[in-house]
Amino acid sequence: QDYLDGLQQVLQGLWQRAPKGSAAKVIGVSVDTTGSTPVAISRQGVPLALLPEFATNPNAMFVLWKDHTAVNEAAEITAAAIHAQPQLNPNYLQFMGGIYSSEWFWAKALHVLRQDPQVRAATYSFVEHCDWITAVLTGTTAPTDFRMGRCATGHKMMWHQSWNGFPPNAFFKAIDPLLDGLVDTLNPDTRTSDKCAGRLTAEWAELLGLPRGIAVGYGAFDCHMGAVAAKVRPGVLTKVMGTSTCDITVAEPTLLGDKAVPGICGQVDGSVVPGMIGLEAGQSAFGDLYAWFRDLLSFPLSLVPDLPAGSIAAAENQIINALSKAAAQLQPGQNGLTALDWVNGRRTPDASQRVSMAIMGLKMGSSAPQIFRALVEATAFGSRAINERFRAQGVPVDSITVIGGISKKSPLVMQICADVWNCDIDVLESEQSCALGAAIFAAVAAGAFPNVAAAQDVMASPVCQTYSPQPELVPVYDRLYQQYQQLGEFVELHSKQQSKLKISAAGVTA
Numbered sequence: 128q129d130y131l132d133g134l135q136q137v138l139q140g141l142w143q144r145a146p147k148g149s150a151a152k153v154i155g156v157s158v159d160t161t162g163s164t165p166v167a168i169s170r171q172g173v174p175l176a177l178l179p180e181f182a183t184n185p186n187a188m189f190v191l192w193k194d195h196t197a198v199n200e201a202a203e204i205t206a207a208a209i210h211a212q213p214q215l216n217p218n219y220l221q222f223m224g225g226i227y228s229s230e231w232f233w234a235k236a237l238h239v240l241r242q243d244p245q246v247r248a249a250t251y252s253f254v255e256h257c258d259w260i261t262a263v264l265t266g267t268t269a270p271t272d273f274r275m276g277r278c279a280t281g282h283k284m285m286w287h288q289s290w291n292g293f294p295p296n297a298f299f300k301a302i303d304p305l306l307d308g309l310v311d312t313l314n315p316d317t318r319t320s321d322k323c324a325g326r327l328t329a330e331w332a333e334l335l336g337l338p339r340g341i342a343v344g345y346g347a348f349d350c351h352m353g354a355v356a357a358k359v360r361p362g363v364l365t366k367v368m369g370t371s372t373c374d375i376t377v378a379e380p381t382l383l384g385d386k387a388v389p390g391i392c393g394q395v396d397g398s399v400v401p402g403m404i405g406l407e408a409g410q411s412a413f414g415d416l417y418a419w420f421r422d423l424l425s426f427p428l429s430l431v432p433d434l435p436a437g438s439i440a441a442a443e444n445q446i447i448n449a450l451s452k453a454a455a456q457l458q459p460g461q462n463g464l465t466a467l468d469w470v471n472g473r474r475t476p477d478a479s480q481r482v483s484m485a486i487m488g489l490k491m492g493s494s495a496p497q498i499f500r501a502l503v504e505a506t507a508f509g510s511r512a513i514n515e516r517f518r519a520q521g522v523p524v525d526s527i528t529v530i531g532g533i534s535k536k537s538p539l540v541m542q543i544c545a546d547v548w549n550c551d552i553d554v555l556e557s558e559q560s561c562a563l564g565a566a567i568f569a570a571v572a573a574g575a576f577p578n579v580a581a582a583q584d585v586m587a588s589p590v591c592q593t594y595s596p597q598p599e600l601v602p603v604y605d606r607l608y609q610q611y612q613q614l615g616e617f618v619e620l621h622s623k624q625q626s627k628l629k630i631s632a633a634g635v636t637a
Contacts, residue, residue: 128176128177130189130256130260131263134260134335135334135335138335138336138337139335139336142336150336150337150338151338153337153338153341154341154342154569154570154573154574154575155341155342155343155344155569155570155572155573155575156264156327156337156341156342156343156344156569157261157320157343157344157345157346157347157352157565157566157568157569157572158257158260158261158264158343158344158346158565159257159346159347159348159349159351159352159353159561159562159564159565160255160256160257160260160346160348160349161191161192161256161348161349162192162255162256162257162278162279162282162283162348162349163192163230163231163232163235163255163279163282163283163284164189164190164191164192164255164256164257165189165190165232165235165236165253165254165255165256166187166188166189166190166253166254166256166259167186167187167236167239167246167249167250167252167253168250168251168252168253168254168259168268168270169249169250169251170251170270171269172251172254172262172268172269172270172272172273173268174187174188174189174254174259175187175246175249175250176188176189178249181245181246181249184243184245184246186239186242186243186246187243187246187249189256190235190239192230193230193370193371193411193471194229194230194235195229195230195411195471195472195480196229196238197229197234197235197237197238198229198234198480198481199238200229200233200234200235200237200238200241201227201228201229201231201234201478201480202227203237203302203303204220204227204233204234204237204302205220205225205226205227207298207301207302208220208227209225211298216294216295216298217289217290219285219287219290219294219298220285221387222287222289222387222393222394222395223282223285223392223393224388224389224390224391224392224393224475224477224478225387225389225390226390226477226478226479227478228392228474228478228480229472229480230411230474230478230480231283231284232253232255232279232283232284233284233285233299233306235253236253236306236309237302237303237305237306240303240305240306241303241305247305251270251312252270252309252312252313253309254273254275255275255279255280255283255284255346257276257278257279257346257347257348258273258274258275258276258279258345258346260346261276261324261325261343261344261345261346262274262324263331264325264327264328264331264343265324265325265326265327265328265343266325266328266330266331267324267325270312273314274314274316274317274318274324274345275313275314275317275318275345276317276318276319276320276324276345276346276347277317277318277319277320277345277347277395277396277397277398278320278346278347278348278351278395278398278399278405279346279347279348280293280313280317281317281393281395281396281397281398281405282348282392282393282395282398282405282407283393284313286315286317286395287395288396291315292313292315292316292317293310293313293315294310295310296308296309296310296311318345319345319397319398319401320344320345320346320347320351320352320401320568320572321344321401321568321571321572321578321579322344322345322572323342323343323344323572323573324343324344324345324346324572325343326339326340326341326342326343327339327340327341327342327343341573342569342572342573342574343569343572344565344568344569344571344572344573345568345572347398347565347568348373349367349373349561350365350367350373350375350407350409350561351375351398351399351405351407351564352561352562352564352565352567352568353365353367353373353375353530353531353560353561353563353564354367354375354376354377354399354564355399355400355564355567355568355579355583355587356530356555356557356560356561356563356564356567356586356587356588357528357530357555357560357564357587357588358583358587358588359375359376359377359399359400359528360377361376361377361378361379361382361403361523362376362523362524362525362526363376363525363526363527363528364376364514364517364524364526364527364528365527365528365529365530366510366527366528366529366530366531367529367530367531367560367561368413368414368529368530368531368532368533368534368540369413369414369531369532369533370412370413370414370415370418371409371410371411371412371413371414371415371471371474372409372410372413372510372531373407373408373409374407374408374409374475374510374513375399375405375406375407376405376406376517376522376524377399377400377403377404377405377406378394378403378404378406378522379403379404380396380402380403380404382404382521382522383404383521383522386520386521388406388516388517388520388522389476389477389516389520390475390476390477390478390516391406391407391408391475391476391513391516391517392407392408392409392474392475392478393406393407394406394407400579400580401578401579406517406522408474408475408476408513408516408517409474409475409513410468410473410474410475410506410509410510410513411469411470411471411472411473411474411480412468412469412470412471412506413468413506413510413533414532414533415470415471416468416470416471416484416502416505416506417447417499417502417503419470420450420498420499420502421443421446421447421450422443424446424495425439425442425443425446428442428443450495450496450499451499451537451539451540453494453495453496453499454496454497454499454500454503454539455539456496457496457497457500459500459504459543459546459600459603459604459607460603460606460607462488462493462494462497462500462501463488463490464486464487464488464489464493464497464498464500464501465486465487465488465501465505465607465610465611465614466484466485466486466487466498466501466502466504466505466611466614467483467484467485467486467505467509467611467614467615467618468484468502468505468506468508468509469482469483469484469485469509469615469618470483470484473509475513475516476512476513476516479619479622481622482618482619482622483618483622484505485614485617485618486498486501487610487614503539503540503543504543504547504604504607504611505611506540507540507543507544507546507547507548508547508607508608508611510544510547510548511547511548511608512612514527514548526550526551526553527548527550527551527552527553528552528553528554528555528590529541529544529552529553529554529555530554530555530557530560530561530588531560534554534555535554535558538594541554541594542594542597544594545594545595545596545597546596546597546600546601546604547604547608548596549596549601549604550596551593551594551595551596552593552594552595553590553592553593554590554591554592554593554594555588555589555590555591556588556589556590556591557588560588563586563587563588566586567579567582567583567586567587568582570582570586
């Protein structure tokens, strides 16, 4: 309900601020959302949380993109794909990096079905947020009318043209009988986001203050549409830097052929730009790591009696700025600290939500700014690992464009990234690049432009700032990056050993 209320409030609020008559000039709407963000629906296509009996049940609500509770389910899906008999079935994860994530559709759906018998009994299917909002606006939420975009299905739902849609029901049923029949409720005829999914209904036209019957494009994930606003093209990697990161690039189909890039979040024909293979990677935490450290430092504020909440919030808002100013005075490597960015697990390369972050080199003299700088360097190193995975697999990364809140808010983070990545970084001018990408697709779906490239030439965001690496720091960061990799190998080995111990202990208990 929050999504529907927010949609109305934002659009109606816009017409109070925009020049008079602006709403009447709108010719199309497209939607970008987070993902994978699925929800259970009834046989009538209604999200269960909109039904009175499930209104306060979290299992009936959208499972947010960074929910990691389905770790075991993701591991089971990965094992099923790896151990499938190749003469009978392909590896259904080969174009999704080879590892299924707890952040994705099928793992979350299975986890919900296992956890909640009442939700399970009422569930007909699951749908992604970006596809559901599109269906709401076009009046096609009924499962018989429901259609899905290429982005969510390809990157999170195991859709691929090689097997004419989704893996067969037998594959999912073998993982758990609770999945029996679920894939058969999904329409395998997916579409790219430049296509018109339908027309805005009279009801929603009135609710949003828009002309009825205007085009509604197929939805996609925010970062994929953000890359379109950044005029993504082969050789250009777009990094959306916020609470986490999402890294998007595209490649000509002839470059990859049947080659599958391991350890990423999928490669899908048309998921970003029609006619190109869209490739996705990312980090499970970026800004979230800084926020975690801020919350650690601000904990004593909550213990001060009668301190107004506004004062606490004001103090918390100053912590990151103060840390950044002090950290900027430090030289890389001078504090002897090395950190990992895996505070919320690892998305890529090689998804694993079981790994944890670590800090090496802490001493009595380690200060908060020193630790903060190590955390910033860790996020830059984690991002560099993604760049290097793409390059090692033959996907060129010649330049990098960044969008998202951190790119505008933190010169310290951006300069460290430029030094660690050893390349220029272009920052987009647009404050809402993902929404701008959705507008580009809406313009194409409405027929204002013949294709996405033509719309990008007119609508894509210009660059407002460029960060360049400092040559004298590049070799320093090369050495520190090796320490980051060594710490990561140690932590990963420890994580695997702990997992084996837990499995062994469970066996003894059984």
